Amino acid sequence: MPALAVRLPSPSAESWDWQLSAACRDADPTVFFHPDNERGEPRASRIRAAKRICLRCPVRARCLNYALEAYERHGIWGGYTEEERRTLQRMRDVGRAPDSSSPGSDDCGRT
Numbered sequence: 001m002p003a004l005a006v007r008l009p010s011p012s013a014e015s016w017d018w019q020l021s022a023a024c025r026d027a028d029p030t031v032f033f034h035p036d037n038e039r040g041e042p043r044a045s046r047i048r049a050a051k052r053i054c055l056r057c058p059v060r061a062r063c064l065n066y067a068l069e070a071y072e073r074h075g076i077w078g079g080y081t082e083e084e085r086r087t088l089q090r091m092r093d094v095g096r097a098p099d100s101s102s103p104g105s106d107d108c109g110r111t
């Protein structure tokens with residue numbers, strides 16, 4: 001069986017202690033994770049509530065960075081929904097790809 005590609009931070013306290021300052025620390029977690037089949041205005045309302053909490057969060061950037069690095073698939077992280085993070089993730093992945101327009105990128109080792 002192939003090993004799973006887990007992208008979690010290291011287990012050291014420094015990797016996780018930002019959560020101690022999270023604005024959502026005492027918030028209702030159901031605000032950040034949608035129930036099954038949630039649609040329309042209830043979903044939009046819940047997302048707005050979560051984003052309002054994230055806006056005042058002192059560790060928002062670290063939260064978002066963690067979620068992107070770990071490919072978190074569910075919930076609001078760093079003020080971004082799952083769909084918004086997928087867009088950010090694609091942009092990051094493209095940014096990490098070799099630049100196909102750079103000189104020499106298409107020579108394939110030919111001389």
Ligand code: SF4
Binds near residue numbers: 022024
């Ligand atoms: S940015 Fe939002 S989800 Fe992340 S720790 Fe802060 S309040 Fe919680």
